[in-house]
Amino acid sequence: MRRILLPALALCLGAPLAAAQSMRPFSTYRQWHGETRVDARLEYTAGALRVAPGGPNELYRMDVLYDGDRYLPVSEFDAGRTGVVLGLRAIGEGGLRVVSKSQLRQTAAVTFSPKSDLALAIALGAVDGDLELGGLRLTDLTLQAGASRATVRFSQPNTTRCRAATFGAGAAELSVLGLGNSRCDRIAFEGGVGRVTLDFGGAWTSSSRVEVKMALGEVALRLPRQVGVRITLDKFLTTFEPQGLVRRGTSYLSPGYDQAARHLDIDVTTAVGGVTATWLE
């Protein structure tokens, strides 16, 4: 029993120090040398993540504080296809530790150049994420979230046309704000369990088609008034409040949909849960 008590005491006393020692700061960046396009993949397993547009002289940058016993920083640039993989990968050698969660909180800040076209793929594990993608030259976006709480913002208009934005979530809470600024032709969301908020605010410059599939959970749609909105529902045990929408066949349309210059067509497929639609002022 003495052999248990003494190490336990040592563990209690030494835990803060050990935790402090295992957290490592790591930075990586690459200068911008006139690259017109970058294919970026961001893998982040656990912690807090911020993504934002970066300075004009850097193609990308990642500043991370990570748990050195459990993760490895990833920074791999492929000059052939101008691709980069950034993030943290688990190495699974940490064992069991008894410390508070806040002591081992990993943080990462990632920026990308606003001067190069960006095809961005993001894979999140258990992450608290705040991703500001407005102001970039985003051409493609794929976001897969495991058990994360993430907010994706397009506070400024995307400076180039985006082909597609695809969001996937396992058991997550995902908010995508300002999708009108994303300038994506096609937006898709596929979720398992959780809650998703799709805010279609922003400056609409073209029509867009949105596909939402949700197994179990809540879908909140925030709709813009300046475009014609059509919502087509395929639901099983789902409630829907068609606030300010007019039913036509299996679809719900905003007033003046046919006369609108730009259209937002949303197909929602959901099994159990609720779909709410509110209007942005």
Place this chain on the structure above:
Amino acid sequence: MPASNRLFAVLALAAVLAPRAAFAAPGLDPTGSRAIELLHGFWSIVSDVSGRAAADGGVQTSHPTPQAISPAPAGEPAVPLDDLSKPTAIESHLRAALRPRDGRVRVTVPGGTARLGDFSIGSNESVPGHLLVVRGTADVYGRLLGNLVTVEGDVVLHPGGVVSGDILTLGGEVRDEGGEIGGEVRSFRSASVLEAPLQAQPAPAPGALEAVVRRAAGVVGVFLTLGVLGFGLVMFGRPNLEVVSDTVSHSFGRAFAAGLLGQMLLLPTFGMLVVGLILSVVGIVLLPFAVVVYALLVIVGVVGGYLAVAHAMGETYTRRRLALGAMIGSPNSYRYLLVGLGGLAAVWMAWSVFGWVPVAGELIRGAAILVTWLLATAGFGAALLSRAGIRENFAGRLIPPEALTDEYLWATPQFGVTAAKRPGSRTPTRGL
């Protein structure tokens, strides 16, 4: 009594002081190698200090005198710097390579050079190949045609400076003041490359005195914890504790046998419990709770039984002293427990004090483990026999009326009345 106390004190003092002599440093090395090492270490310190002064004009920094690092001898692993995309792997290689051998650091960088201390590339210079800078700042005014790695040093890229490849700093940062970097920049602001690896530095063995103090502190800590638990048990479960304690006193052999059997059946019972719950399908939901409850019951049984043994020991000892006419203030369960735990702790305290003695120490330790196991087994068995102090069958409390003789009642201390010393040779110890 005073003489024995004095003898014990002398022995204890000797036990505490003797380990210092036993663990004293060995005598002088007849080969004189230690003296040479000392001289070498002293000369290294002098060289380092003079080097710093020369390099910085008297300003004290941690950077050594700039110099080239010689290549490692043949057979030693090299540190390739061609691919810096795995910075932690590079860090591991450098940690091994930069370990001083014979007082010097030697590193082989394939296709490159290694430098110790500050290093700069002039604006008209063009350095081909990779560059490793250890404990120094790399100032780049000119061109480096390769990768750049610094260990415990920064990289300063001045306007017009070019590094065609990647940059990696281990324990430093990159200050880009207008230069050009062809590759990627990776920075660990903290690194442990130049520290000796943990595996190579075994923790120093504690001194004998320190070991004695640590062991004694451990024993005191454990028995204090047991004391606190025991006091709680007396406070909230006194009748049960007394029944288990009496079962130990009156049926020690039976309790020990039951405890031994109980230990052997612990795992099979657990297995049957798990299998039974799984087979019942509905019980699967209860499985996690059942596992936790079972583990708690076993722990409570063993610890409670051990405390009951301590209670029984203390009670027996106290009653003997009372029977001998000693004046004891309050012979109650708290005292019994305290006295019993003191006796049990004495065995381990003997080990903590004399554990450093080569053979006897191990023997005392073995004896302490054996005694503890025996008593814990008996206590566990008593807890089982008495159903956690509910059943009094083996507690010796069912005294037949014919046993309640005048002599019995006369020798039994009643509430608040100390037992009178019995005239004659025998002291009643059983059946009280």
